[in-house]
Amino acid sequence: MPAIFAHRGLSSRFPEMTRAAYQAAIEWAAATGSELGLECDVHFAADDQLVCLHDLTLHRTAAIPSRAIDLTVAQLKQIDFGSWLQVDPAEDQRELITLAELLSMTMAARANGVAVSLVIETKHPNPRSLDIEDRLAEMLTEIGWDAAGSPVRVISFSLAALERLGQLLPALPRSLLVEFDLEPWRDGRLPEGVHVVGPELELLRADPGFVARARAQGNEVHVWTVNHPDDIRFCQDLGVTGLTTDYPDLVTEVLATPVLAEAS
16 A cells, blocks of 8 residues: 655644644544654744744735744744634644644654654745755754654755755655656656655646656655545556545545446
């Protein structure tokens, strides 16, 4: 079965990258006994901490034009990140969390036998450029999650970011994300030391043979964002090795359901 990654937490049920979204993903993994990657994006706050947030600004998820980097974590904690998606959200459905908090949640879950891991995307471009990789490496090294076998994968669209992560965290797996064009990776070859490619789903719709070419080169293919049963089956039939989704429960159900042969 392909690996499953909860896109920004259990974002089909709770506002993305809030404490509630990640706690729900952990609880689902615990209840089902499933292995689950917790995907997040990170940006700097004004006080040099990394926070879990997709966009550079708070406009989409909090209706505020400010940038995360212009506000401290204390200020960000006072902002409602839930009402854009949920009516009268509870406190944990409004609360943005820091990467340090998500690391602690993941460590606690794993200590309780829950098979969760982290998939951390460094966002580019950003105002501090590759400082974000430096800080991430510091944080992971501090807790001993820089060694081979650590429950962390680092991912990015940025080749410079992946190169820096390879220098700082050589034992951790890295994934190259691809959105608009498979070139220059169309033959399935990837940058040195990178063995997983993460294409957007529509790229595979346009070139389904890419999966076989990447696999033939010894690389894995982790597709995003896969939310519909037809898309899940499509990816399964192609032989993808990982699915990033807002609906890990649906993906698990579809993958576990045998496909009935059509009557002749």
